[in-house]
Amino acid sequence: MSTLTKAEIIARNRDTAERFLNGTHSSNIADVAIIDQTVGDTIACHGFPGFTITDHESYKNFFRTFRRSFTDMEWKVHALVADEHFVSARWQIWASHSGDFAGIKADGRRITFDGMVLYRMQDGLIVETWLHINELMLLTQIGAIPAAA
Template structure:
């Protein structure tokens, strides 16, 4: 069973941080020494705020679904699906108000009720494909 407190953090992460771009919610949901582990290294809370400023300029009209939520000890895993409208500003891809879909999984680690670490794997390559940045029929899709 998933604790209501951890589930609420995940719901607020998508509803307030992503959909609204509310940067103050990071102060409430994460520890001071929060770390987001990405393929480019470790990112702080301040770096996550910078990312969100960029993201809110590039994507609008977000809708998120938490498909699966699994809790074990201090960890919460969320498999999610999101839809958003691309407004331009990513790799010089022209803006056509195109609706795109993202899927992914986030692993939150909690310390004293707040997120202290996070990992995320998502479908950025699929979004680039949908936006026409990757040529069609150049790779197999499984």
């Protein structure tokens, strides 16, 4: 049995988070299968309004629902920081509002929003997620709340 060094654990955690992000934000929705390789058997997710995510299938369902609502997505990770226990990413998404979301009918408009995520890692897998989406920015752009004057 080999013991990983601190640098190897950090590199493994970073690689897992990058593979997870690339798969779940891919233009091919089937790529959410990456969840099976990067997420622990049980997962605790915080900050996913309207979703209870506790396992691979519920996590995949969140991304499938999100990707049906927002298509033609482009995204960029502006910062990714990893240590032995956590990986955090600050990101931005550009997409078309193609499916109903938050009770708002899709109108195809192009939107952008940003956010941050923190993953707790265990044995190289994501076992807990804290998500913060700039909800005000997103909901204003799709017309769910009025724009500030």
